[in-house]
Amino acid sequence: MKEQDYLDQNLRELFKSAELRLHMPADRKANVLNELLGEPTMFSESERSRMPWIKLAVAAMVLLAIVLGICLMDGAGVAFADILENIQQRGYTFTYWSRQKDGELKEMGRGMVLQPGLIRWDMPDDQWKGLALVADAINHQMRWVTTTGKDLGEVKMPGEVQEDPNRYQSEQNFMFGPVEELWGLVDGTEESLGSTTRDGVEVVGYRVEKPLKFQGEEGMSIYTIWADASTAMPHEVTIETRDPAGKDDGLHLVLTNFDFTADIDESLFGLGPAEEPKPIDEAKFIVRPGVGMSELPLGADQAKITEVLGQPDFKIGDQVYQYTGLAVIARDGKVYAFHCGDIGKTDSQHVKKCIVRTREGIGMGSTAQDVARTYGQPDNRREVKVIEGGVQWLYRSTGTVFGFHSGKVHFMLFQQPIQKK
Structure with missing residues (x-):
């Protein structure tokens, strides 16, 4: 995978040390300075030649006025590079929202960032109870974890997306790829939106457009960033x-409620020590x-699932x-089905760690002849399309x-047995 481009630290320190910072391209700064030094003054040529410092002083005064004006217009001198540094090189938590068609925001959940570039998204409780997605913005990898930090590896999405893995991968990238690319934004690509007040806070805004790959074609991500x-x-x-x-x-994602004082626990990203294996009663x-x-018979009350098997790693709805x-799948308050292994892969941990077997001994790895x-x-x-060369009986x-x-x-x-129609 491509490495992310980061600002050179020495260059950043040099830039910060400058007493005056014009928020404009370098060539534009040079042009402004040249124009200022070339501007005529109220003095005659002979007087200017006798007082060469006057020309420089006037230019400095005009330049200072421009700098102050730009700083006031762009948010008291807040540079986009400083905002990027806070986003890309610090740990924090945030709330993420989805903007609906009517413009209203729907809260989706909380997120957190662990440097360098690990983003954890807690899935909405009304859909995915106990599940979180960890995206590695540097290496472009994604893994599922429980909200307590247990690493679940790659977990297939349920439903119709299982029938089309290409669609799943494309939509997954289209949803989370733009967020990962926050770590790919660089200074100098932004458009200033000036200053305003949002939620009672004086903020400065910037807009960045960045290409986004989607099913082999190129779309676009648009970032609007408001900072204190x-x-x-x-x-x-x-x-x-x-x-x-x-x-x-x-798809409009909104990140708010940033907390840079939060204590970020790396074990919540699936990076903690591996859990000690627990004894398993294979008879269950x-x-x-x-x-x-x-x-746990088919048709039993749904509450019996946790009575027999304990709490799940996570729940979907x-x-x-x-x-x-x-x-274990429930329907209408009853145990409806048992789904074992992995419908779309042969080497995932759901296949490797599945100990379910039929009474006759059929399980993962049994042959078609068996x-x-x-x-x-x-x-x-x-x-089946979900896995090349796959067959179901x-x-x-x-x-x-x-x-x-x-x-x-x-x-x-x-x-349950399927009745012939």
Whole structure:
């Protein structure tokens, strides 16, 4: 992956040490100075030649007036470079919002930044209870963790996106890529928006446009950054995206409530010591197809899920209880199905750590011959798009689905028997 461009520290210190800082390109500064030194004064040429210091003094006075004017207009001298330094090189927490079509903001959750460039997004509790996404803005990698910091690796999104992994990867990049690129913004690419007051705070604003790759085509991210005019601390960051046709795609993320005094715990990013393995009662994970799993039969009350298996790593809404290698799905308050392994991969931790097996011994890594010998030929075979070369077998009488890749089981689904229509 490409390394991120950071400002050279020596250059930053040199720039900071300058007594006067004009917020304009270097070539423009040079032109202004040349124009000032070339301006005529009220003195005659002979008088100017006798008093060469007058010309320089007048130029300095005019230059000082311009500097003061620019500083007042651009927020008391707050430079975009200083704002970027606070965003990119410090740890903090924030709240993130989604701007709705009617302009209202919907709070999505809290986030935090651990340097260098690790961003954690706590998923909304009404959809993803106990789940957070950690994005590495430097190496462009993403991992799921629990809100307590347990590393879950790459976790597949449920539902229709599982049927199209290319779409999932593209949409994942389109959602979180623009935020990662906050660490790719550099000084000198911004447009000044001047000063204003937001939420009772005097702020200075900047706008940056940056290309965004989407499904092999180039869209655009638009960053609007408002910072405290006296401290250069970010006050509000809005990120909008445009699709390759230049159309507003409706994705407007707003980051607010920055707290630079928060104590950031690196273990919450999945970086803590590995948990000691807990003893597992494998008898709890024996499945009778069409009946249920050990002490947790299909059709049991939903509350029994945690009674038997304990608290899940996280929940998706109120229906999906995700454990390592196993998801228990509830519907209408009852246990509806058991989802084992990984529908889209053969080497994920959900496959490696899945200990669910049928009473006859079928589980992860069993061969198609093993399954056919144990349960006979399936009622239906179908190829699946979610994994290249993947095949699924369906047994209607027990509501069982086995997913194969290279002739070996990597996914199992156990649900109520399927009635023929």
